[in-house]
Amino acid sequence: MDPLLNFPEFKLDILKEIGNIGAGNAATALSILLDKPIDIGVPKVKVMPFDQISNITGDSEQEVIAVFLAIEGAISGNIFFILTHRSARMLLASIMEFKATKESGFSEMEQSAMQEMGNIMAGSFLSSLADFTHLFMYPTVPSLAIDMVGAIMSYGLFEMSQLGDHALLIDTKFFDVQAKEEVEGHFFLIPDPGSFDKIFAALGVPSE
Amino acid sequence: MMQENIVKVGMADLNVTKLNGIIKTTGLGSCVGLTLYDEKERVAGLAHIMLPTSSIARDGVINVAKYADTSVPELIRRMERLGAKSNRLVAKMAGGAQMFAVGSSLDAMRIGKRNVDATKEMLQQFGIPVLSEDTGENYGRTIELQVETGILVIRSVNRPTKEL
Numbered sequence: 001m002d003p004l005l006n007f008p009e010f011k012l013d014i015l016k017e018i019g020n021i022g023a024g025n026a027a028t029a030l031s032i033l034l035d036k037p038i039d040i041g042v043p044k045v046k047v048m049p050f051d052q053i054s055n056i057t058g059d060s061e062q063e064v065i066a067v068f069l070a071i072e073g074a075i076s077g078n079i080f081f082i083l084t085h086r087s088a089r090m091l092l093a094s095i096m097e098f099k100a101t102k103e104s105g106f107s108e109m110e111q112s113a114m115q116e117m118g119n120i121m122a123g124s125f126l127s128s129l130a131d132f133t134h135l136f137m138y139p140t141v142p143s144l145a146i147d148m149v150g151a152i153m154s155y156g157l158f159e160m161s162q163l164g165d166h167a168l169l170i171d172t173k174f175f176d177v178q179a180k181e182e183v184e185g186h187f188f189l190i191p192d193p194g195s196f197d198k199i200f201a202a203l204g205v206p207s208e
Numbered sequence: 209m210m211q212e213n214i215v216k217v218g219m220a221d222l223n224v225t226k227l228n229g230i231i232k233t234t235g236l237g238s239c240v241g242l243t244l245y246d247e248k249e250r251v252a253g254l255a256h257i258m259l260p261t262s263s264i265a266r267d268g269v270i271n272v273a274k275y276a277d278t279s280v281p282e283l284i285r286r287m288e289r290l291g292a293k294s295n296r297l298v299a300k301m302a303g304g305a306q307m308f309a310v311g312s313s314l315d316a317m318r319i320g321k322r323n324v325d326a327t328k329e330m331l332q333q334f335g336i337p338v339l340s341e342d343t344g345e346n347y348g349r350t351i352e353l354q355v356e357t358g359i360l361v362i363r364s365v366n367r368p369t370k371e372l
Contacts, residue, residue, distance in 0.1 A: 050219045050258075051218040051219050054219050054235050059234070060219075060234045061234040061348070061350045061363075063365050068307075076313070140311075141310060143308045143309055143310055145308065146365065146366075147237075147365050148234070148349075148350065148364075148365060149235065150219070150234060150235020151348025154219065154235070154237045155311070155316075159313075161258050161259055161274065162259065162265060165220060165274070
């Protein structure tokens with residue numbers, strides 16, 4: 001039996017609150033950087049089968065832009081900041097006021113901007129998590145890939161896959177308030193299985 | 209015209225088919241897509257392997273399709289039920305990439321290579337030759353095996369399509 005499937009509701013709520021605070025800080029950081037209001041959706045905490053995770057933007061072979069960072073320190077896990085091609089284009093244009101310099105694909109400058117955006121969001125997310133758990137943690141340097149979403153997300157499932165066929169992820173959507181269309185970005189935090197107990201213990205949540 | 213028969217294999221899953229159509233799996237990163245083929249009976253099998261060995265499973269009941277050491281014998285067994293003979297089987301494989309240069313652990317980063325090695329080791333144990341492979345590197349792959357011919361088509365983002 002997949003242990004994640006028995007995760008009690010109140011623990012999921014705690015993780016959701018962590019997601020909320022972390023994502024709120026990440027959105028504030030982004031909003032200060034860009035001098036624009038950035039809104040976030042209510043984070044979703046989901047226990048999902050791997051197959052569904054690899055289809056998270058519709059199809060596992062869909063091309064996406066992904067910034068990946070691993071979490072190191074007292075807890076471990078993976079962070080993915082994922083944008084569809086269209087959203088990345090809109091984000092660069094509307095939020096960062098970049099003009100498309102290439103017909104297709106992204107220039108080095110554009111990739112670097114998206115990488116830095118992922119970096120800032122992950123950094124502020126983790127520092128708020130560290131503040132309130134008093135656990136020491138930090139992200140690795142960010143890497144950017146433009147590839148199939150299934151291939152990318154599966155990179156973060158290694159630890160979970162030794163335990164079962166599901167992963168728990170905290171998914172936050174954010175968007176530019178002033179943009180006409182929703183710029184959809186996903187910020188995924190996938191803690192490694194051993195990290196849950198450490199987070200809960202740090203918050204004084206009794207273990208069963 | 210007959211409607212083409214498409215068999216899709218998900219992550220940590222395996223399936224078999226015969227005679228015509230295609231059998232495919234999408235978005236392979238560090239996972240290995242292993243295809244086995246019996247040309248005489250036109251029986252094809254595909255496994256989307258996620259981990260090298262079931263000995264690292266921390267749970268009692270395992271999904272045999274997920275591990276190289278358990279999925280290879282299961283795939284052979286399922287193909288034999290469709291009339292394949294294990295001594296006629298040939299293998300082609302793709303995947304086993306390392307998508308990023310950083311990771312939460314060295315084990316996590318090397319998993320692609322370990323999946324490829326473990327799969328080959330199992331094939332060797334069963335005496336199944338590897339005709340061709342497209343493994344490693346740092347990009348995702350979608351693969352489909354054409355059941356009538358045994359040709360393996362590999363697609364990647366911003367790269368030419370390959371045929372093995």
